Amino acid sequence: MEIIDNIGSIIIYNGTEDRYELLVPRVKVSGTWTDSDISGETAEVKNFCEETWTDEIKTAYQSHIDENLVE
Numbered sequence: 001m002e003i004i005d006n007i008g009s010i011i012i013y014n015g016t017e018d019r020y021e022l023l024v025p026r027v028k029v030s031g032t033w034t035d036s037d038i039s040g041e042t043a044e045v046k047n048f049c050e051e052t053w054t055d056e057i058k059t060a061y062q063s064h065i066d067e068n069l070v071e
Helices: 043-052 055-068
Strands: 010-014 019-023 026-029 032-035
Antiparallel strands (some): 026 032
16 A cells, blocks of 8 residues: 555555555545545555545645546
8 A cells, every 4th residue: 555646645455356446535526525435445544544644635635636627
């Protein structure tokens, strides 16, 4: 598991499905931002995200997407 940028994107390896997954600190649904649901992740992933995804990181991610993603 590693952070791949300064806005909190995390890559984890899913050994069960033999693939990599991208986790991000927030998601935007119908124009509203909410924290990503990590409840189904392992304790190791949850702890890593909780320690890494500070309010500053979440805001940076949200700003990056709002500025660069065409809806």
